[in-house]
Amino acid sequence: MSTTALDTSVRPEDRFISAFEVNHGEALNGTNASISKQRTDAIERFAELGIPTNNLEAWKYTDISSVIDRPYTLPLAPERPSLDTDDIAPFLIDDLDAHRVVLINGRVDEVLSDIGDLPDGVVVSSLAQAGSTHPDVVEEHYGKYADFEDEALTALNTAFVQDGAFVYVPSGTVVEKPIFFLHLTATEQDLLLQPRHLFVAEDGAIARIVEAQHSLSDAQTFTNTVSESFVGEKANLEHYLIQDQGPSASQVHTRAAQQKDDSVYTTISATFTGEVVRNNVTIEADGSFCESNFYGLVVGKDDMHVDNHTFMGHVQPDCSSNELYKHVLNDESTGVFNGKVFVSRGSQRIDAYQQNDTLVLTKDAEIYTKPELEIYADDVVCSHGATTGQIDEESLFYLRSRGLSKRRARILMLQAFAQEVIDEIQLDSLEEHVAERVRTRFSSYFA
C-alpha cells in the first residue's frame, strides 16, 4: 500500500487511528528500534488528546482542526515525483554555498541533493538512513526533546514517522558551510505530510542549518513537522527556517531544542506564505550559561494566518534568552504570538527578554499577542513588551519632505521595520535572500 486515503466519513482522530492500525508493522515498519517503539504509545496518546480545538488556551486563536479535517491522502511509501534540477532551481538561494539536501514530500531525494564533502564524522542524511547507520545517535536523541505527552500533533507525527532530515556533528567539529535542507511538496493530490528531523550538535560543535519550505503544486497540503535539536556543551547551532509554501499549504511546525552548558542556539523563522501556519518553538536551556535566541518575521497577506507559539524553559541558572518576533500584516491576514518564559525554582540570575512588534496595515488585519511569564526564582530579570500600530506618521512626513513619494516612504518604513529581524541572520547570502523577498513583497503594496 503506497498511500492511504483518509476516511472522511469518521471523525478526524479516528481516520488517523485506523490508518495507523492498517499500516502499523507494514508501511510503518521498524527500520530503527527507537523510532518504532514510540509509535504505539504515540498513537494512544494522540487518541486521548484529540486534535486541538479553540477551547484549548494554547490554540485559542488558531483553528487547526478545520484545516486537518480535510480529505487528504497520507503517503506512506516512497514515491518519487519526476523532478529534475531545473524544477528546484527557483528555490535555491543565490550565493549560498552549502551542503544541500532536497526533500520531496518529506523524503530525502538522493538525486537532487548535493551534499558534497563533509568534515570527518559529520553526517548529513535522511533520518530513515540514520536509523540504520547511526542507531546509537538516534537512540540517544530521538523523541527526547519534542514531548508528545501534551502535544497531539507531535504524538501524531511520532506515530507516523517515516523520514526527514538528519544531521550529526560530532564533538569539537566545525561545519563551515551551511547545511541547507530544501523541503518541497510536489503533488497532484491533497497530501498530509509528517516529516521528522533530528539535528545533533555535540559538545563544542559549530554548525548552521538552513531550512526552506516551498511548493511546486496548488494542491492542498498539511504538513505536520517535528524537528528536534540537541546543542551540546559549548556548541553553537544556528537554525533558520523560510516558510513559503504558497496559499494552499498549511502546517504545524514543531521545533524543539535542548541546550547544554555554555551553548548558543538561535532559531530564526521568516514566514511569507501559507494558509494556516503554526510554529511551536520550544527551547530548554538544560545547562548553565546558555544563550537562547528566537527571532521571527511574519509578512502576512491575503487571508494568511500565522501563529508563533514559543516556550523558553530556563531550568538552570545563569542563562540568557532573547526573543523578537515582528509581524507586518496586510489585507485580511492574522498574526498570533504567544511567548512563554518559564524559570524554574533555583534557576537564578536568568536574563530573559521578549518583544513582539506588529504593524497592522489594514482594518481587516489582526494580531493577537500574549506574553506569559512563569517564574519561580527570585533573582531574575525578565522583560517583555508588545507594540501594535500603523506606520509612524512623523517618520513618513520626514521621508516625504525629502522627496520620497508617500508610497515609497511607506515601503521604506516597512522594510526598516522588518530589518531588525533580518539583521539577525548571520549568513550574508541568506540575509540578502530574505531581504530581497521582503523588498519584493512590500514593493507590491500600496499600489
Added chain:
Amino acid sequence: MALLEIKNLHVGVEDEDIKILNGVDLTLDTGDLHAIMGPNGSGKSTLAAVLAGREEYEVLDGEILYDGEDLLELEPEERAEAGVFLAFQYPVELPGVSMTNFLKEAVNSVREARGQDELGSADFLQYMRERADMMGLNADLTKRSVNEGFSGGEKKRNEIFQLAMLEPKLAILDETDSGLDIDALKNVADGVNKLRSEDRGFLIITHYQRILDYIVPDHVHVMLDGKIVRTGDKDLALELEEHGYDWVREEAAAAA
C-alpha cells in the same frame, strides 16, 4: 519675482478650534537670508510646518506663492522636488533605514524632478563623501540608520548635511540652533554659510539671537501671537537679545 511670498496667512489646527497664525505676510527673494525670531508659542514653527506641508494644520485664509506657484497645492514630496527643504527642529530617528539608501532615493527623486539623470551607486557615494567632507560631517554617520542613536548635535548637523545633498532653492531651518553646544553651533552655522548663494533663499527660525552672530541675516522679523509685528535688519536681533520681546509686544499692542 520673489522666491517666496506669504500673504495674509491664517492657520489653525485641523479639527480643533485653535488659531495659530493670524495673518502672516512675508516676502523672501532668492539669495536672501531671513530670520524669524519670537518667543515660544508665537507660531514660528507652525509657519515652517505649513511651508513644508504638514497635514495636521489647516490653512484658513491667505496664500503662499513659491516661485509664483501656489505652494499649498503641493504634496510634501512635490515641495521637496520643487526645491523646498525643511531642517527639522526634531529630526526623526529611522532605525533600519540606512542613511545611504535614504539619501540616494531622496537625491535621485529631486534630481529626476529637475530633469537631471539619476546618480548611480558609485557616483552617489562619491557625491555623498564630498558633501559630508564639505559639511564636516563624520563620514561614519552615513553608514548608520538615519539619526538612530545620533546625539542632538549630530542630528542637527545631519539636517544641514541633507540640505547640502539636496541643494534646495528655499531652505527653512526650524530652530536648528536649539540645544547645540558651541562647537556644533559653529559647525551648523559654518555649513549654512557655505551653502548661501545667489540662487538660494534661507528662512531661519530661531528663539535666540546667538546663531545670528555666526550667520548674518539680510532681514530679521519678529513674530508674536501668529503675526509678524516688526521687521528690520540684523541690528533688530541684537536689540531683542538685549531687551527681550516685551518691548516689541508693548509697541505692537500700542499700535493695534
